[in-house]
Amino acid sequence: MSPTTLMEWTGAHTRSPDETRRAGAEFAGDLKPGDVVALHGELGSGKTTFVQGIAEGLGLHDQVSSPTFALIHEHGPPPGLYHLDCYRETSLERWQQLGLAEYFYGEAVSVIEWAENIAPLLPEKTIHLTFSHGPERDERIIEVRS
Ligand code: ADP
Ligand code: MG
Secondary structure: OOOOOOOOOOEEEEOOHHHHHHHHHHHHOOOOOOOEEEEEOOOOOOHHHHHHHHHHHOOOOOOOOOOOOOOEEEEOOOOOEEEEEOOOOOOHHHHHHOOHHHHHOOOOEEEEEOHHHHHHHOOOOOEEEEEEEOOOOOOEEEEEEO
16 A cells, blocks of 8 residues: 555535635645645646645645746745646656655645656655536536546
């Protein structure tokens, strides 16, 4: 068995960005120091919105935006929250140079958008969430991948 977080949170079906933020805050309640969370799903499926909720749930008051160009945003006083976006930078070597191991094996929570681009670098303990669009325009479905 791999050492994974015991998740009570089982996913969400949301109908607005606010609901997705709320879902992220609830999910954050199950996180423990050092957790790594991989967010999968196409553009606009609500990943960054969900991270805003995670930050709120962790008691951080930073404004959370997509780290598309910065690659990594650090939020809050240590241990804090690392928010990574692997959409643009897909070179595993480049990510290793950025010191990923320190992010993933410290006390902070790390949340990674487009984590599939660095799949070989993800720790075994990684919690995987999948985001998709529901039938209505503002519906989003968030699932915990088992
Ligand atoms: P991603 O990071 O997956 O690309 P974002 O969170 O940046 O997605 O963007 C989601 C977009 O979809 C935003 O423009 C947001 O206003 C819109 N949206 C509509 N309904 C929802 C919902 N239920 N949850 C999250 N975002 C939603
Ligand atoms: Mg995003």
